Amino acid sequence: MNILLLLFTCILAAALFFNLLWASISSSITPNWPSNQPHRVVIANYSINVENIKKVEIKEKKANGESISPTFADLPAPELQWEKMTSAPVPRYIYVISGQRGPQCRGPTAQNFVLDTKTKKWTSMPPLPAPRYAPATQLWKGRLHVMGGSKENRHTPGVDHWSLAVKNGKALEKQWLLETPIPRGGPHRACVALDDGVIVIGGQEGDFMAKPGSPIFKCSRRHEVVYPDVYKLDAEMKWEVLPPMPKPDSHIESSWVVVNNSIILIGGTTEKHPVTKRMILVGEVFQFHLDSKKWSVIGKLPFRCKTTLAAFWDGWLYFTSGQRDRGPDNPQPRKVIGEMWRTKLSLSQ
Incomplete structure (x- = not known):
């Protein structure tokens, strides 16, 4: 019995020793791009001494x-x-345009809503002419502009461009107006409103699709093309091609x-x-x-x-x-x- 107790004590002491040793080594390693630990400040041009630190090698194909x-x-x-x-x-009014119904890779919707953050009430708005996934959307000169995105299958790029007049969280028109199509379609783009126009930046063609026949719309990978393209819409609803981003x-x-x-x-x-x-x-x-x-x-x-x-x-x-x-x-x-x-x-x- 005494032998068993002594053996258990030795094992416990060894575990505590290696745990403390690992903690001391881990705390000494500081990456150039910081982890998500709280309250960390990244100092410009800060360097660390990596001598005696075993580097984790990433095998490259x-x-x-x-x-x-x-x-x-x-x-x-x-x-x-x-x-x-x-x-x-x-802010006071938040416009929610289209989107995806549910998790995984369910298809997009044409429904639109506006939230009044003061009254905490949602109000429906006229639906889009067709469902769109992640279209570029911006409020410019009193009109909501919706451009591009992906079509009903989440993968095929759409180039459609629609607009709707709004004021104080209310639609002033019953239907969306068909505008000049954007030169290149696709989702996940930046859309910036300026005094003299709207600039649409980057994006991609293609996205994950629902696996055919999947009851839960399980996502399946498809070919995607990320691009650096930049376009500007002017007051005459004409598109201008601007210099592309440094990378897609x-x-x-x-x-x-x-x-x-x-x-x-x-x-x-x-x-x-x-x-x-x-x-x-x-x-x-x-x-x-x-x-x-x-x-x-x-x-x-x-x-x-x-x-x-x-x-x-x-x-x-x-x-x-x-x-x-x-x-x-x-x-x-x-x-x-x-x-x-x-x-x-x-x-x-």
């Missing part, structure tokens, strides 16, 4: 005999100092702000890895100068992230929520987050 890094899509960009914030507040970018619907006569756009997804075919997230901060119509890369996010919400206030660039990467060396999507981050942004006119 080869194409034509050459290695392709998982992070091949990252662009060179200066480090920005990011500060994590508490989570976020809302999608899932950026709310990932933009207008600052100093320029558009700041963050994160998203880009073309899939050429070998693994896995989705690749974007971690750069882009700037589009409205005067010169030129793009530049002005910084990095604290981690790669898609479908995030951006804002700008009092010199600070904010972003909150979205889906982040798996780590500094793995840009594949992983965890959906509810965090808020900010960085001081100083831009020339």
Whole structure:
């Protein structure tokens, strides 16, 4: 009996020792792109001594005999100092246009609603002429504009463009007006309203579809083409082709702000890895100068992230929520987050 008790005590002591050893090693490792630990601040140009730290090697598949890094899509960009914030507040009227009914890959709907955040009441609006999945949508000069998106199967790009007059949360027309089609269709685009027009940025052709015959509409992968295209709609409802983004970018619907006569756009997804075919997230901060119509890369996010919400206030660039990467060396999507981050942004006119 005494021998058994002594053996159990030795095993317990050894477990505690290795647990403490692992914790001390883990706490000494700080990645260049920070994890989602709370209250972490990323300091510009901060470097760590990685000597004596065992690096985790990522096995790279080869194409034509050459290695392709998982992070091949990252662009060179200066480090920005990011500060994590508490989570976020809302405007008076929120318009909800189309969408998807239920989980997995159920088809889109044509229904539309408006929420009055003061009375907390929902009101239905005239439905779209046809269901659309993730169309570019913007309120411009008293009219809601809905453009592109995917058709009923979630995969086939739509180029339709409709508009509806609204005021104070109410539709002023019974039907949507057919407008000039957008030059290229597809979902997950940024759509920016300016005084002289609407700019539609990035996006993709194709998306996951429901598996044929699946009772739960289980998603199945389909070919997707992410593109960098940029278009501008003017007051005469004519489309102008603008210079493309520095790289293809999608899932950026709310990932933009207008600052100093320029558009700041963050994160998203880009073309899939050429070998693994896995989705690749974007971690750069882009700037589009409205005067010169030129793009530049002005910084990095604290981690790669898609479908995030951006804002700008009092010199600070904010972003909150979205889906982040798996780590500094793995840009594949992983965890959906509810965090808020900010960085001081100083831009020339």
